Amino acid sequence: MSKKTISICIPTLNEEETLYKAVNVVEDLFKTELPDYLLEIVITDNASTDRTWEVIKELSQNRPHIKGFRFSRNFGYQNSVFAGLSFAEGDAVIELDADLEDPPNIIPEFIKKWEQGFDVVYGVRKKRHKPVYFRILFNLFYRLLNLFSYPKIPENAGDFRLLDRKVVDILKSLPERNLYLRGLVHYLGFNQVAVHYDRQPRISGKSKFRLVHYIILAIDAITAFSKTPLRMIGIIGVIIFSFSLILSGFYVAGALLKSIQVQGFTTIVVLILLLHGITFICIGIIGEYLSRIFDDAKFRPRVIISETTNVESSPKIL
16 A cells, blocks of 8 residues: 655745754654655745745755745735645645744644544644733634634634645635635535644744734634624614614704703714714725725736746646
8 A cells, every 4th residue: 555645834934044943853753753654845935035945945955855835925824825735745734834833743643633534633722822912812813703703713723734635625726815724624614623732932033923914814814704794884884873863853852842952062073083983994894805805806826936946847826
């Protein structure tokens, strides 16, 4: 019986300090704990400005199992992960960040679950090495997301996961441009199971994912998997209209009965500002949904490949 191939996809952006160790750790893991499997490593470089691409080319020398893809510019983290999954050829595909915050020693457990018949094995973080305010924001985000979205997305599940080949092939066929892969994977269904683990500190350097990136990812997640914000606009409109009718009736009745002296320039100004604020919030929500439709309608490439290593032929766009 021929050996099965496991593809490890590593998205990178300015990871020259971590990439050597990440690749060596993965290779040692397969030599010692997973000798019955063939290894493929797919590294995507999101147009790094340091020596990351040179490191990838150095690593791929005399290592035909390492394939490198450099993008023409930074297309974002989610597109980098998607590209890695798309170029991988293994029977199962695992996404692993180069900083090794998601520990590679969990990979054998992923593969064990996969061999038991699970099509998707996803990691759930029990512990994070982040400031307290970050952890509070993460918990709030997942609660809001699961309050609004369908299907429900497991709390603290990241992009560290194993996907069976048939799941990857279906994921590649989806036309969406604004990607939230965690949600898409759970949307696909199949036989899924969680593996819990403690996240580790970065092995070197600083995270390239800032607070603003988490906010953008949260907006993408909610707008991709929930219509609730759009419906809330209508509900807010009905509430404001009803309140306005009641208030108008109250003042008209008071004026007719001469029991209320209708005045208050300040009140009018405050109400106008409040209504304008609500209006702009609603327009912003609609704009987020329209922007997603606009991006999908243009059907531009998710990534553009400028260079490759150890790849005979590959598409220049994806």
